[in-house]
Amino acid sequence: MAITGADSLMLANSPHGDLPMVRRLEAVGFRAWPAASVVYDGSWQVRLTGGHPSKRLNCVVPLDPSDYHDADIRLEKARKKFAHYGRQLVIRETPLSPRPLIDRLDEAGWVCIETVSVMTADLAAIDFSETLAHLPTHDIGRFIDASLAVHGADPAIKPAMAEIVSAIKPTTGLFLMENPGEGPAAVTICVQDNDLAGIQDLAVAEERRGQGLGTEILAAALRWARISGARVAWLQVGETNKAAIALYQRFGFREAYQYHYWRKDETA
Structure with a gap:
């Protein structure tokens, strides 16, 4: 019997998530809770919603584990964009995020402020x-x-x-x-x-x-x-x-x- 996309979601066992499954759940999550403004910097999705404080609607979500080039420059560009909305820059780390970027945030004095479980x-x-x-x-x-x-x-x-x-x-x-x-x-x-x-x-x-x-x-x-x-x-x-x-x-x-x-x- 062929395994459908839904079946693959139920079969994933990795504690870090099966990346194709993560990509699909991230995609449906974006559609289910759409931000007012969505732009891309490479594979980084920049989500902003001026009238709502939700972190899901106001964050940068890196979506390719290999996309880390010019990270400091891109973070500063995003910081200025968030400041224009009167918001502090927030990065949302998923299993799709580049590990060097998260290490860089940690070294630069960033802190993890919330952990969220995605359940199926x-x-x-x-x-x-x-x-x-x-x-x-x-x-x-x-x-x-x-x-x-x-x-x-x-x-x-x-x-x-x-x-x-x-x-x-x-x-x-x-x-x-x-x-x-x-x-x-x-x-x-x-x-x-x-x-x-x-x-x-x-x-x-x-x-x-x-x-x-x-x-x-x-x-x-x-x-x-x-x-x-x-x-x-x-x-x-x-x-x-x-x-x-x-x-x-x-x-x-x-x-x-x-x-x-x-x-x-x-x-x-």
Whole structure:
């Protein structure tokens, strides 16, 4: 039997990730959470979004392990571009990043400020028999208001969030749980990109945690993705978010690879 791209995602065992698998997950990740401005310096993707503070939307992502030439000059060029947006330069290190570049950052006083796990799960192996079905909403404004409320985020980023969600090109399901008069309780976004489905922005309101809502809304999104034709689900979660990781592991998610954010230590 031929091995599909989705099958290869499930077969990768390297702790650093299988590079073709990493490239594919990085590509779908960019499409699932698009930055407002994306330019390339060689194979380095420079991502900037003026109205939203997310590091995923405001970072430089080197995408070729051999592309390290003129690194100091390119870093300074990127620093100036980020400064124009009022942001400090952030480098996102994946298994595709040149090792000499990361060593250079370390030697120059940069620090790793966050580690994120990219996880995948086989949708065919998930049992949805005891979970409830929820249909996604098509009301982007209503969903964004709910997302901001659940996250406790600054309402000022609403226009940027609307731009991001509206710019997602693959088929997208916006999932929202709320009770009349009680406000939004949980949200998530599921982006189906051919046979892959990405879970984004999953959150439960602080006062509603511990009631199974995370399980319910994640199951609803994954069920929708499987019915829509996806075979493998993926997501990204900070390594310190133990509660979320435990939830994802119950659905069969396992780590495919990690990535790291680096920033210059301005106090050094």
